[in-house]
Amino acid sequence: MAVCIAVIAKENYPLYIRSVPTQNELKFHYTVHTSLDVVEEKISAVGKSIGDQRELYLGLLYPTEDYKVYGYVTNSKVKFVIVVDSSNTSLRDNEIRSMFRKLHNSFTDVMCNPFHNPGDPIQSKTFDGIVSGMMVQTA
Amino acid sequence: MESLTLSDVEQKYYSDLFVYCDTDNTKKVVSSGRVLDLFRAAQLPSEVVLQITELCGATRLGHFGRSQFYIALKLIAIAQSGLPLRVESLNSVKDLPLPRFVVGKNEAEARHAALYQDTDGQGLYPTAVIPRPPGRGQQSKKGPPTSSTTLPVHEVIQPHGPASAEMQPEATSPVVSPHQSPPTSPLSWRKHKRQHSGGNIDRQQSVPSAAAAAAGAGAVWTQFREPQSVAVTGPVSGDGMWQSHSPPPPSQESWVSFTADTPPSSTIPAMHPSSVQESTTIRTVASAATTNEIQRQSSAYDDPWKITEEQRQYYINQFKSIQPDLTGFIPGSAAKEFFTKSKLPILELSHIWELSDFDKDGALTLDEFCAAFHLVVARKNGYDLPEKLPESLMPKLIDLDDSAEVPEPTADVGYSSSPVEVTPNKSPSMPSLNQAWPEMNQTNEQWETFSERSSSSQTLTQFDSNIAPADPDTAIVHPVPIRMTPSKIHMQEMELKRTGSDHNHPTSPLLAKPPELNEETKLTASMKFVAANAVGDGYSSSDSFTSDQEPITRQRSQSGNSPEALKVVAPPLRPPGLTPLTLAPLPPRPLPTQSSVPHTGHRGDTDSGGASLTTTSPQQIPQQPNFADFSQFQAFAASEQPSSLPETDKHAEPGPVDKTSEGAGPLRTVKSDGPAEERSVATVNSAKGVSGPIAPPPKPVRRRLKSEDELRPEEEQHGPQKANVIAAVLATQPSIPRSVGKDKKAIQASIRRNKETNTCWRDSTVNCNNSSRTCWRRGYPWRCSWSSSDPSPIFNLRGRGL
Numbered sequence: 001m002a003v004c005i006a007v008i009a010k011e012n013y014p015l016y017i018r019s020v021p022t023q024n025e026l027k028f029h030y031t032v033h034t035s036l037d038v039v040e041e042k043i044s045a046v047g048k049s050i051g052d053q054r055e056l057y058l059g060l061l062y063p064t065e066d067y068k069v070y071g072y073v074t075n076s077k078v079k080f081v082i083v084v085d086s087s088n089t090s091l092r093d094n095e096i097r098s099m100f101r102k103l104h105n106s107f108t109d110v111m112c113n114p115f116h117n118p119g120d121p122i123q124s125k126t127f128d129g130i131v132s133g134m135m136v137q138t139a
Numbered sequence: 140m141e142s143l144t145l146s147d148v149e150q151k152y153y154s155d156l157f158v159y160c161d162t163d164n165t166k167k168v169v170s171s172g173r174v175l176d177l178f179r180a181a182q183l184p185s186e187v188v189l190q191i192t193e194l195c196g197a198t199r200l201g202h203f204g205r206s207q208f209y210i211a212l213k214l215i216a217i218a219q220s221g222l223p224l225r226v227e228s229l230n231s232v233k234d235l236p237l238p239r240f241v242v243g244k245n246e247a248e249a250r251h252a253a254l255y256q257d258t259d260g261q262g263l264y265p266t267a268v269i270p271r272p273p274g275r276g277q278q279s280k281k282g283p284p285t286s287s288t289t290l291p292v293h294e295v296i297q298p299h300g301p302a303s304a305e306m307q308p309e310a311t312s313p314v315v316s317p318h319q320s321p322p323t324s325p326l327s328w329r330k331h332k333r334q335h336s337g338g339n340i341d342r343q344q345s346v347p348s349a350a351a352a353a354a355g356a357g358a359v360w361t362q363f364r365e366p367q368s369v370a371v372t373g374p375v376s377g378d379g380m381w382q383s384h385s386p387p388p389p390s391q392e393s394w395v396s397f398t399a400d401t402p403p404s405s406t407i408p409a410m411h412p413s414s415v416q417e418s419t420t421i422r423t424v425a426s427a428a429t430t431n432e433i434q435r436q437s438s439a440y441d442d443p444w445k446i447t448e449e450q451r452q453y454y455i456n457q458f459k460s461i462q463p464d465l466t467g468f469i470p471g472s473a474a475k476e477f478f479t480k481s482k483l484p485i486l487e488l489s490h491i492w493e494l495s496d497f498d499k500d501g502a503l504t505l506d507e508f509c510a511a512f513h514l515v516v517a518r519k520n521g522y523d524l525p526e527k528l529p530e531s532l533m534p535k536l537i538d539l540d541d542s543a544e545v546p547e548p549t550a551d552v553g554y555s556s557s558p559v560e561v562t563p564n565k566s567p568s569m570p571s572l573n574q575a576w577p578e579m580n581q582t583n584e585q586w587e588t589f590s591e592r593s594s595s596s597q598t599l600t601q602f603d604s605n606i607a608p609a610d611p612d613t614a615i616v617h618p619v620p621i622r623m624t625p626s627k628i629h630m631q632e633m634e635l636k637r638t639g640s641d642h643n644h645p646t647s648p649l650l651a652k653p654p655e656l657n658e659e660t661k662l663t664a665s666m667k668f669v670a671a672n673a674v675g676d677g678y679s680s681s682d683s684f685t686s687d688q689e690p691i692t693r694q695r696s697q698s699g700n701s702p703e704a705l706k707v708v709a710p711p712l713r714p715p716g717l718t719p720l721t722l723a724p725l726p727p728r729p730l731p732t733q734s735s736v737p738h739t740g741h742r743g744d745t746d747s748g749g750a751s752l753t754t755t756s757p758q759q760i761p762q763q764p765n766f767a768d769f770s771q772f773q774a775f776a777a778s779e780q781p782s783s784l785p786e787t788d789k790h791a792e793p794g795p796v797d798k799t800s801e802g803a804g805p806l807r808t809v810k811s812d813g814p815a816e817e818r819s820v821a822t823v824n825s826a827k828g829v830s831g832p833i834a835p836p837p838k839p840v841r842r843r844l845k846s847e848d849e850l851r852p853e854e855e856q857h858g859p860q861k862a863n864v865i866a867a868v869l870a871t872q873p874s875i876p877r878s879v880g881k882d883k884k885a886i887q888a889s890i891r892r893n894k895e896t897n898t899c900w901r902d903s904t905v906n907c908n909n910s911s912r913t914c915w916r917r918g919y920p921w922r923c924s925w926s927s928s929d930p931s932p933i934f935n936l937r938g939r940g941l
Binding site: 109112113114115116123124125126 | 471472474475478479485486488489490492493496499500501526
């Protein structure tokens, strides 16, 4: 269960960011922002090889005492960042991967919508629903 | 304040408005809030509003008394007419149109407004330009009414429900609040409107109705207007918008205009600020339309999301305008362009798209398009978009087989049909297969054995019970393929021969199956049969075998020889009217395929399959003959119905090879007998080398055809292996008396012929398989071109032979 989920566009501005409201959202925004550096670093590292061989799932970007940040990049340089609570140790890597996969699928559906302009913030209710399903359910 | 002289109309209007604003019901002073809202709705610049307030003396008084209110209203009218605001003008201006208020109240209101406007040319309706519900934005207020003579569009803000109550109070006011049962017809519809704000969807009905609807929409307004001649704003120019891309007939026009209007309705005022407002007696129009409107509305209430036939026709026409092929897709970009014309906010359109693009492929099929269009219309009418796609708008999940086979029936089903509806379509086709099967008495036996083994044997029995009452000879009806005997005579004979399990068995399972299984499943079942040589699974499918097609199709799917499967399936899909003969061909096919399927597992190797049939398990061979027999019967059934069936069965007895070929032959022959399409279907199947796959399915059915008694023992035998059963069946067949000596010969001849054709088909099948497989994957097996090419020669042969 994620605490914060963000979709970053290719140009590194957020298309969608949502966090558990109980906490200071700004903190998460900041975390996501800083994680972009790590993402870029990972992308460039693999970039040496043929562009497309890069693994989409980036894995743990960096852990902090409170939470862990995972990253995922699509082939079109759209980044997904998931922040999970560190105390939630039950989350395995596979689960994170599946979360990213779901995110990616929903994102694709949003992109398929002809009324959505790429680069616009994502306002799809379906996407919201999927993300809510992945977030920590807070009272 | 100067004395204010108001015309009657104005008096009435103002009093109504006063009542409306009189939230506290003081009858003296209206709440400032309401008044201010009203003034804002007048869409005048705020400074003008301020000025008006000042002029009317409310500022001085601090509240709006009736006189202040009236003055203010008059000033608003003046301002809207573009005249300078002056107190002197209060009384000097002649023929001042009534002030217009654009209120974005309920969407229903807006809808009404839209309706009003949407009747293009219907007349001028008071433009109740009510801004659509939030998000629609405020339409720019129409310019001041053009002709002063015309009554201004009044948009009386008629708040729904509660507000309406306010309107009512003024008994004097000619405008009866909509909620009250208005004495006038317009009122009645107004009420309706109010109640069924959702009913607007039916607006598309004739323009007059649209007009009525509009009138109705104006329920609120109409009330006001009753005493007055209603000035209707020019037809919604918005119509043009939608109409541009859809030149609909008048009835549709209302639709178009409706849809166009809705957005335009809000924009209409803007659109034709100077629209000519002819005085019209909306009421008259409204009255006429009212009834329609009401009716429409009421119909919509049953299911707000149901698409009426008219609507659907309209949607289809719109679809055609974008994509002439009704089975094709509308790409996202074209759809976006189209729906953007509706002037809905992009966010809502995006949501509508999300709801309606069921398969998330970025393109709209006809069903998806209709759903999307319907949602757009609903939204324009003020309905809120649902979170999930309503049931009635879901695209029909048509079984691939069915869609190809029964395009018409599905159409009948209607777009709102659910997948379930699709199934029934298939059913009718099934019976035809069944009919063919009856002839394959022998196979029935085999099938029976199969079915015994399968768990569905019980189903078989159930079928029997269901079918028992049915006339086994009825070729139509049940999908139950089991019906081998095309006619009563056959049935009788079969019974005689085979212990008459015939129809009942086959049919029952078939009956049970068709409804339960859709083509696909059935096919798989049949496939099982085929493949089952060894497996009892086939038997279970035997139930499905009732629908020839089913098993066959299944086989296809299973073995991946889609083309073949398709073929097999095809027959079942044939219209119920197919004669039993047609059915017959199918059974034979399965026989050969059966062996092939299990062995080869790929349809492509029809040849090998065929060979395998003969070579592979001997067990299968006997089965094949059964199938073959069926076809023979079928073929003969056509020619000599009664006897053919038994004959075919008998034929099964001959060597396996013969049987195989016979199977193919009879299938083919039968096919030829049957309706051309059946034949083609069958041939297709056979061509594909379906024979294999077909075989299995028919078997189970055949058994059913036979008397249950026979089947049972056979089934038991079959338990271990199909082949055994088949053999048993075969054995039993001879025991069947009578016969059908001459029939047998005929059948054998046809079997031989079929074998030849089978061989040809097998050869062609190889080629077809590839293509068919592709088609199959795509789910359009019958669309494969190969089907048309290769089988043809064979078909010819069959036809001749038969």
